[in-house]
Each structure stands twice: as C-alpha cells, then as structure tokens.
Amino acid sequence: MSRPDARGFARPSAALQQVAILLGLLLILQWADLPRNSIPLPSDTLGYLVSATASGVMGRAVFLTLAEIGISLLVATGVGLALAVVLWKVPRLRGTLQPLLASVYAMPMVFFYPLLLVIFGITPTPIVILAIVVGITPVALNTATALGNVSAAWIKVAHSFRASTWQLYWKVLLPGAAPLAFTGIRLSATYVAISVVAMEFITGSGGVGYQARYFYSSFRVVELYAYVVVIVLITWLLHAALTRCEGLLRHEVSR
Amino acid sequence: MSAARMIPVWPGWRRGPRTTSLLDAGILITAILLIWQLISNDELFSPPAVTLIVLVDGLTRGWVLPHLTATLTSTLLSFLAGTAIGVVVGALLGLNRWCQQVLGPTLVWLYAIPKIVLYPILLIMMGVNQQSLVTLGTIAAFFPLAINLAVALRTVSTTHLKVARSFDANPWQVARHVYLPTIRVPMLIGLRLAWSLAFLTVIMAEMVVANFGLGKLMFDSYANLNIARMTAVVALVFLLAFLMNALPGLWEHRFVHGGSGRYDGRLEAVEAAQPIIG
Numbered sequence: 001m002s003r004p005d006a007r008g009f010a011r012p013s014a015a016l017q018q019v020a021i022l023l024g025l026l027l028i029l030q031w032a033d034l035p036r037n038s039i040p041l042p043s044d045t046l047g048y049l050v051s052a053t054a055s056g057v058m059g060r061a062v063f064l065t066l067a068e069i070g071i072s073l074l075v076a077t078g079v080g081l082a083l084a085v086v087l088w089k090v091p092r093l094r095g096t097l098q099p100l101l102a103s104v105y106a107m108p109m110v111f112f113y114p115l116l117l118v119i120f121g122i123t124p125t126p127i128v129i130l131a132i133v134v135g136i137t138p139v140a141l142n143t144a145t146a147l148g149n150v151s152a153a154w155i156k157v158a159h160s161f162r163a164s165t166w167q168l169y170w171k172v173l174l175p176g177a178a179p180l181a182f183t184g185i186r187l188s189a190t191y192v193a194i195s196v197v198a199m200e201f202i203t204g205s206g207g208v209g210y211q212a213r214y215f216y217s218s219f220r221v222v223e224l225y226a227y228v229v230v231i232v233l234i235t236w237l238l239h240a241a242l243t244r245c246e247g248l249l250r251h252e253v254s255r
Numbered sequence: 256m257s258a259a260r261m262i263p264v265w266p267g268w269r270r271g272p273r274t275t276s277l278l279d280a281g282i283l284i285t286a287i288l289l290i291w292q293l294i295s296n297d298e299l300f301s302p303p304a305v306t307l308i309v310l311v312d313g314l315t316r317g318w319v320l321p322h323l324t325a326t327l328t329s330t331l332l333s334f335l336a337g338t339a340i341g342v343v344v345g346a347l348l349g350l351n352r353w354c355q356q357v358l359g360p361t362l363v364w365l366y367a368i369p370k371i372v373l374y375p376i377l378l379i380m381m382g383v384n385q386q387s388l389v390t391l392g393t394i395a396a397f398f399p400l401a402i403n404l405a406v407a408l409r410t411v412s413t414t415h416l417k418v419a420r421s422f423d424a425n426p427w428q429v430a431r432h433v434y435l436p437t438i439r440v441p442m443l444i445g446l447r448l449a450w451s452l453a454f455l456t457v458i459m460a461e462m463v464v465a466n467f468g469l470g471k472l473m474f475d476s477y478a479n480l481n482i483a484r485m486t487a488v489v490a491l492v493f494l495l496a497f498l499m500n501a502l503p504g505l506w507e508h509r510f511v512h513g514g515s516g517r518y519d520g521r522l523e524a525v526e527a528a529q530p531i532i533g
Contacts, residue, residue: 039380107497114489125523201463202463202474213463
C-alpha cells in the first residue's frame, strides 16, 4: 500500500491516507467531549449496526432499498436504451425530444412525489416510478450520443458484409456505443439511488431512508447515525463498483 | 479527478441538435396540457385550469407568499454560503496536489450521497429553524462548485503559466489572464448547479420538517388531502425550477459563445449531463 516518492521515501497511498483521516475523525468523535444527545459515540453506533445486522432488521431495510434501486435501474436502462435507438433513428424526434429530455433531466422530479403519493399511496410504487423517470434520461441521452459517435465506416463495413439488422446492432453498434452508454447507466444508478433514498426519507413504507426518518422522529440518534452510515456505505459501494466496471469496459473496448 | 469527472452542462443546448422549432414546442406544450387535462380528476390531481385559478388565488390573497419568500431566502443564503465554501475548497483541491489526491476522490464520492439524509442530524444539532435548512442547502450547493473549480484549475495550461512567468506577471495578472479564462465556464456551470441544488434541497428538507416554505406547503396540502392546493404548489415549484434553469442557460449560452472565444470545449466531457437531484 505504499510507494516510494521521488526522494526514495515510502509514501502511503491516497487510499491509506483517506482511511487514516477517517479513523482520526472517528477517534476524535469517540474521545472528544461532545454533546452526546446529538452526536453519539461511534462505538455505540457500531454496536447498533452489529446488533441490527444480527437481528435481520437492517437486512430487511437494505434489501428493500436495494430492490427498489435495482428494479428502477433495470427498467430505466431498458427504456433508456430503446429510447436512444429511436432518437438515433428518427432525427425529427431527436430534435424535439432531446432538448425536452435535457430539461426533464434538469428538473427535480422529486417534486412530483406528493402527486404520486396521492395516486398510489405510501408504497414503494411511487418511489420506483419516479426513480425510473429520473434514471431513463442519462441512459437515453448518453446512448443516443454514443450511437451517433459510432464510426460511419464501421456501419458501412457491416453493410458491405451484408450484416443483418440484428448483427448490425449486436456486433457493431453495441460494442461501439458500450463505453459511453455504460457511463449513462453508471450516472443513472447514482441518481436512482439518491432519489430512492431521498423519497424513502420524505415518506415511505420501508427501506434505509425510511428507517433514518423513523429514528429521527423518535429522537434515537444512535440508530439514526447507524442508518446514515449504511446509506453512505450503499452509495459508496454502488459508486465504486460501477466506476470499476466502467474502467474495465473501457479497457476491454479499447483493446 | 480526471476531466471526465467534471460536472458539466446538460447536452442538447450547446452541441446537440437545437432544432426544436416553435411549432414543435407548441405541439409539445399542448400535448402535455391535454394529457394533464385528460388524466386529472379532483381526487388525485387537479386539471390545469383549476390549478391556475388556485395558484392565482394564492398569489393574490397571499397564502402562498410567506412560504415562497421563506424558500427563496433559504435558497439564496444556501447559495451564497455554498459558493463561498465551494470556491475555497475548489481552490485548495485544484492548487494543492495532496488535497487533490487524497481529498478529491472523497469529495466526488460524497457528492453521490443523498444530502437530505444529513438533515435529521442537523435538525437534532440546531433545531427546526432556518439555520438547519440553510446549512443543508449549503452542503448541497458547495459540491458542484468545488468539484468544477478543482477540475478546471487542474486543466490550466502549464505553458500559459510559463509564459506568464517569463513575462514577469504579478499574481493578479496571472489570475486575471491565465486562470480566469480557463475556469470561467466551469465556474458558471457550477454556480448554476449550486443554485438549482440549493433550491431542490431546501424544498425537499421543507417537505420533511420546516416552519415555512413551499415544500412544507406542498406536503401539508398532501397530508390534508387539499388536492387543488397541492397541485398548484407543485406546479409553482416546477415553474420556478424551469425558469431558474432556462434563464441562466440562455445567458450562459451567449456568454460562452459570444465571449472571447477562449472556450475550448473541454466541458464536452463524457458525463454530458447533470440532473438536479438531492
């Protein structure tokens, strides 16, 4: 985890330094004289994390949130890819819809949450629907751009080899568009995760966001901090995993 | 943080096909209003005409005004504080190598966390007041600015810096003629995102707990099943968000293209868009 610098001294890597800073902060939180009714001891929070994980309470909340994120992302990716192909094929539609999509993108969809709550009640349904709407746009816009960027020469070659439509999409367009399209999916995942947790937090029927809200309402700060830590961990894992996948994909395609 | 990590503009308004004719836009708006009219009913959400009447009533009789003022004040304060902190953090990350390597990735990752979950912690520390709201808004607003500034500062040309040094430029001249042209556009985009995120975050927080604000009004109307009022507030908030996005967008467009022409397209990064999400 260390590498020598120009002068030959071993320097800890950035990741190691980040861990050290985090540990330092935790130690300060643990030992400093802080108002414990608003900043609980990290050891208490850790203790609750362990016991809630053991009892399965945490697992259920995490599972529901991950399921909401997963379903939304899956549907958003499917619709987004299909929409991208349509946008790419029909220039007139692209001219009209792309600026609209871009402005939908810039609009906070969460504001529709109360409307959907009236229609569907306090269930995971309105959360998933809005998360899908949020998730579609980055996939569609990035993939449409990616398809437009696929070299015309590749498509010509495919045509001169009499490639079927299926072969054209599967063998030429998909690999050509994959890196940029995956960036869209990665962005989509981040936004879907943020939206899901935020909506659970505003009002929900379960999930980590809801739990955080619930424990805030009952002023149980140890539990509240534990769920905030879990939310941070979930977003971090998602972010790290997808960034890694994206790197691998780029590497694979560029070879 | 590579250039691809920069938080750029949305696509479509600069290089993408900007061919939406007035006719197309008109058809689109008519279609949206028509669908709204067709699927609306009094139990779920009000039709456009009713919404407009309630909204006008709220603005003229004034029941919406204290909430509107509260939301806009909190947004403005969050934006100002977020800008100040964002500039300092961005400059540190952009100019100091250690900060960039160790703290930069952390910042990008923290940006991916739903900031609203920090609200209960702030509420417990500060209580239900404007201070906790503005603190949360500040946290949300500072990220895009800090990240964009940090990345932009890393892209300042070393050749330009060398030239400036060989002309014996003083620090002010270096800042004015080398740094400013490079960071101008990313900064503008960061500022706009900061404003939008402050607005969104403040309203989301108001939906959770607040004394005043459009978010509170919206959610109270939902809780009391005052559907017409809820629809009107949602429409108002959406209209505000749209204006806040569209107006600086137009200005920025002119600024980028009509300016000195120094803009070199660096922001056409892979991550071609940035939505406004809490």
